[in-house]
Amino acid sequence: METMNSLADSPYKLLLTALSLIPITHYVIIIVFVLFVKLYNFLEFHIIQDLLSGFRGQQVELTFNSCSHLYSEVVSKCKLLHGRFMSTPWLSSPHLQTTFLRFFGRPPFFNYRREIFSTGDGGIVALDWLAQHDVMENEYPGNNEVHQDAGTPVVIVIPGLTSDSDSVYIKHLTFYMAKRGWNVVVSNHRGLGGVQLTSDFFYNGGWTEDLRKVVKHIRSQSPDVPLFVVGTSLGANMMVKYLGEDGDDILIDGAAAVCCPWDLLLCDRFIGRNAVQRFYDKALGAGLKRYAKKHQDFFTRLSDWDGIEKARRVREFDTSGTCKIGKFDTADIYYRASSCASYVRRIKIPLLCISALDDPVCTKDALIWDECRANENVILATTQHGGHLGYFDGMDAKGVWWVRAVDEFLTILGSSKLTKRQNKMPDSLLLRPQKSLTDKDPNVGFAKKTDNQIHVDNLPKVTKIFETHTAFDSITFFLKRFMDQF
Numbered sequence: 001m002e003t004m005n006s007l008a009d010s011p012y013k014l015l016l017t018a019l020s021l022i023p024i025t026h027y028v029i030i031i032v033f034v035l036f037v038k039l040y041n042f043l044e045f046h047i048i049q050d051l052l053s054g055f056r057g058q059q060v061e062l063t064f065n066s067c068s069h070l071y072s073e074v075v076s077k078c079k080l081l082h083g084r085f086m087s088t089p090w091l092s093s094p095h096l097q098t099t100f101l102r103f104f105g106r107p108p109f110f111n112y113r114r115e116i117f118s119t120g121d122g123g124i125v126a127l128d129w130l131a132q133h134d135v136m137e138n139e140y141p142g143n144n145e146v147h148q149d150a151g152t153p154v155v156i157v158i159p160g161l162t163s164d165s166d167s168v169y170i171k172h173l174t175f176y177m178a179k180r181g182w183n184v185v186v187s188n189h190r191g192l193g194g195v196q197l198t199s200d201f202f203y204n205g206g207w208t209e210d211l212r213k214v215v216k217h218i219r220s221q222s223p224d225v226p227l228f229v230v231g232t233s234l235g236a237n238m239m240v241k242y243l244g245e246d247g248d249d250i251l252i253d254g255a256a257a258v259c260c261p262w263d264l265l266l267c268d269r270f271i272g273r274n275a276v277q278r279f280y281d282k283a284l285g286a287g288l289k290r291y292a293k294k295h296q297d298f299f300t301r302l303s304d305w306d307g308i309e310k311a312r313r314v315r316e317f318d319t320s321g322t323c324k325i326g327k328f329d330t331a332d333i334y335y336r337a338s339s340c341a342s343y344v345r346r347i348k349i350p351l352l353c354i355s356a357l358d359d360p361v362c363t364k365d366a367l368i369w370d371e372c373r374a375n376e377n378v379i380l381a382t383t384q385h386g387g388h389l390g391y392f393d394g395m396d397a398k399g400v401w402w403v404r405a406v407d408e409f410l411t412i413l414g415s416s417k418l419t420k421r422q423n424k425m426p427d428s429l430l431l432r433p434q435k436s437l438t439d440k441d442p443n444v445g446f447a448k449k450t451d452n453q454i455h456v457d458n459l460p461k462v463t464k465i466f467e468t469h470t471a472f473d474s475i476t477f478f479l480k481r482f483m484d485q486f
Contacts, residue, residue, distance in 0.1 A: 042276065044358060046385060047092040057086025058384040063369055065376035070350045073416045075379050080405045081352075085383045087390075088397040094358040095276060097390025100397065105168035108175035110135050112165055112186070119190075119213055122199035126188040127214065128165040130178040153226035153414055154218060156252075157186045158211060160233025160259075160389070162287040164192040169232065169389045172400045177407055187214045189235075197295045200302060204322050205234050205264055206338025208242035219251045226414045229255045230406055232389060233362070236260035236353075237340045243351065244343025253419045254350040256406045259359055259389050263366035264335035268315055270363035280361050280388075281313050288317045299325075344371040344378060350418055351378045352409045354402050356386030381405070 040048075050057075060081055064071045075081055091097050112128035119125060131152070155177055159170050165186035174184045188195070189203040190210065203210065211229075219227055229252050231239030236257035243255060261267040271281045292299045292308050299305055299321060307320025318331045328334035353372070357364045364382075372380040383391075391401040413419055 043093045043095050044360075045093045047089060050086070050089060050092055055086060055089065057084035059084050061382045063372045063380040063382070064378070065373055068376040068379065070377060070379055070418065073418055074350065074409065074413045075352070077412050078405070078408050080401070080408050081381050085386065085391070085401055086393055087385045088392045088394060091390070091392055091397060092385070094356065094360050094385065094387035094390070097385070097387030097392060098280075098360055100392060101169055101387070101390045105172070106398065107168045107171035108135070110171075110175060110178075112174075115185075116195070117214060117217060119199075119210055121201070123190050123201060123210070124195055124198050125190055125210055125214065126165070126193035126195045128186040128188065128193065130174045130184045130186075132178055132181050135175055135178045151225060152181065152183045153228065153410075154183045154185065154222055155410065156211075156215065156218065156227070156229045157184060158229065158231040158235030158239050159186065159189065159192075160235050161205075161284060162192065162291050163233070163235070164188045164194075166193070169400070173230065173232075173403050173406070176400075176403045180407055180411075182407075182410075185218065187211065191291065191295050191298075197298045200298075200325075202295070202298070202325060203238075204326050204334070204338060205237050205261075206241060206334075206340075207326075208238055208245060211238060211242050212246070215251050226254075226419055227252045228410050228414070230258065230410075231255070231260070232258045234261065237262070237264065237338070240340035240347070240351070241338070241343050243349065244340065244346035247346050248348050250349055252349065254352075254410060254413045256352045256354065256409060258354045258402050258406065259362055260340065260353060260355065261362040261366060262339065262341045262368055264339045265332060266366040267362055268331070268335055270365070271361060272313065272315075277360060284361075285311055285314045285317055288314065288321070292317075292321060341366065341368055341371065344368050345375055347375060347377050349377060350413055352406070353378065353380045354383075354405060355380070356383050356388070356391070358385050359388045361388040 039045075060083060062071070062075065062081060064075070068075075087097060091100055110130065111134060112130055113134070115127040115129065117125050117127050157165075157170060157173060159165070159167060163170060165171075165174070165188055170186055174186060177184050186193075187210070190199075191197040191202050215227070215229070229239055231237070237260055239255060240257050240260060240262075243250060271277045271284075289308060289311060292303075296305075299308060303324040304320040308317060311317040311320060315331050318334060323329070323331055323334050326334065328337065353368070355362065355364070355367060367382065368378075368380060372378045386401070389402070391403075393399050393401050
C-alpha cells in the first residue's frame, strides 16, 4: 500500500502533471525566445546594445604613435575619425552589413573611361577613370574625351579579391570621390574588369609589381599633383606591402587601407572557424573558381585544373591554382610571404587604416596595434561594428561611412605640410561637407549596374575599347548575386 502511494506521489509524475497545466502558448513563446537568442548570437546582432546606448553609436578608436605628426597635422582635424559610427539599425549585424553590400548595395549609375595599360611582361590591366564631370548631370563632354584638370589630385583604387571597377563598394567610393572633385582611377587586377589574361601570370595577395608600374605610369602623366592610393580588402594587403617594399622611394603622397586582412594565414584559419565564416569562405572560393573558368585555357595549362574544379574553399583554390602559378610550395608559405603586416614598420608616407572589430572575413586578431604605435606614419582607426566593407549608416542605408572618412582624411592630408604638393589641392575639396552624396543624386539607381561604356581618346599608348553591359532590374540583380555564391 505504501509503495502505491509513493508511486502516486512520484515527483516526476507531479512535475509532468504541473507541466501539462501550462498553456501551450507559453511553450511557443519560450521556444520562439530561445530561437531568437540563438539567432541573435549566431548572426552577431547588436540592435539591443544600440537601443541601450540611445542609438548614438560607438566612438571610433584611434591607435597611433604619441609623436605622430600625421595625427597632429591631419587626423586631429578629421571630424569623422573623432566621432561615432552608428550602423543602420535594421542592419545591426556584421553579416547583414556585409551581405547587404553585395545584394542590395544600390551602386550609383555612371560611366567610366577606360585606359588599357601594358605591364611590360605581356600582361595588361584595365584602368577605369572617373572625374567630376563624369558624374555631374549634363556635363559629359560631347567628344567622349577625358578632360581632366591638370591640377586635380588623383586617387588610385585597388579592389579586393575578384572585385573590379563594377563592384558595388568600388562604385560607391569612386562616385563619391569624383563627385567631391577628385580624379579617380580603378586599377583592375589582371584578368578582371572584362580583360583577358595575356601573360603566364595572374595576380595574388602579395603581388605588388602591377601596382608599382601603374603608380609610376600615372605619376609620369601627372608629376605635380597629389597622388593617393586607396586599397580595399585584399587590395589593401597588396597596397600596404607595396608601401613597405618601396619605403623612401615611394611615388605617392598618402594612402588608406580599408578592411585589410594584414595576416593572410590568420585570416585563413579564422574564415573556417564556424558555419557563418565558412559561408564566406565558400562564397569567396566560388568567386575564384568563376574567375578561373573565365580564363580556363590559362589555368588548365599552368595549374592543377582538377584541383581547382574540386575546390570548395579559398585555401583549396590557392593550393591548386595560386601556389602552382606563383611558385609557392604550399598555401601556408604563400600566406606568410604575401601578408603585409611585417611591412608596416617600413612605411614612410601617411597611411590611414580602417577596420571593423566585427569584420566577418578579416579577423581582429590580425590587427596591427603594435606596428601602428611603432610607426608614426601609420594610424589605425577601428570601429566596433561595420562588417566587411559595409559600414552603411543612416536609416536609409544610402551612406557608406568609410568612404566619407577616407575622403576627409585624404582631403586634409593633401592640404597639409606633410604632402609636398599640397598647394595643388582645389578649394572645392576643402570646403564641401562630409556627408553622403547619394541621397539626392539623380544618377543613383536601386540595383542597376553601370553601363561601363568606356572610351579614352587623348591618353598616350592607350587601346580604346567599348564594353557595354545590360542593366538589370532589382529582382534579376538579386537572383544573379545570390546564385553567384554557389
